[in-house]
Amino acid sequence: MINYPELKRNLEKRGYKASVFSVKEEAANYLQEKIVKRNIAFGGSMTLQQLGLYEKLKEKNAVLWHWHQTTAVLPLAQQADVYMSSVNGLSYNGEWVNIDGTGNRVAALIYGPKEVYLVVGRNKIAPDLDSALDRAKNIAAPLNAKRLNADTPCAVKGDRCYDCDSPGRICRVTAIFDYKPNGIEHYEFVIIDEDLGY
Ligand code: SF4
Structure with a gap:
């Protein structure tokens, strides 16, 4: 059982805002009401897709998402007003982890748009930083490799990381966020x- 008030406090101590919702529809409505007339960029994320956020937010905003456009839009994402993503692992203490292949997502999350929202389901929450790293490496990355049909050993079953040397390796940058990066003004977890x- 996750103690959400405590998780929220742990995130707030690290400089983030945090909002907690019971179901994804409530979270999607919250973001749709809050973000209007902005330029928004999306990092690759199954969570954002499951919330239908691209469709919802594009009604009243300009939204860039290379999943719906082309990778040519990737550099433009750094100049957006708002960046949205998820995380690969969030520790109960408030540290979190993302693993990237290109690095565009972690770059934007460190020093890019001035307003960031991270949408996180309960399955991403781990007891501590080591377990958050382990889930990012051994759960999130292999399943992403499988989804992308990558030419990597993990993509066959999506079962675990094999620490491959494959040219198709999707894990090339592992970012650990200890506290809110200083250059980003509004950094909010939507849990x-x-x-x-x-
Ligand atoms: S390092 Fe290689 S085997 Fe491990 S998850 Fe990444 S792509 Fe898969």
Whole structure:
């Protein structure tokens, strides 16, 4: 059982805002009401897709997402007003982890748009930083490799990381966020008590 008030406090101590929702529809409505007339960029995320956020937010905003456009839009994402993503692992203490292949997502999350929202399902929450790293490496990355049909040993079953040397390796940058990066003004976790993404 996750103690959400305590998780929220732990994130707030590290400089983030945090909002907690029971179901994804409530979280999607919250973001749709809050973000209007902005330029928004999306990092690759199954969670954002499951919330239908691209479709919802594009009604009243300009939204860039290379999943719906082309990778040519990637550099433009750094100049957006708002960046949205998920995480690969969030520790109960408030540290979190993302693993990237290109690095565009972690770059934007460290020093890019001035407003960031991270949408996180309960399955991403781990007891501590080591377990958050382990889930990012051995759960999130292999399942992403499988989804992308990558030419890597983990993509066959999506079962675990084999620490491959494959040219198709999707894990090339592992970012650990200890506290809110100073250059980003509004950094908010939108936490949902449902399993979302991987
Ligand atoms: S390092 Fe290689 S085997 Fe491990 S998860 Fe990444 S792509 Fe898969």
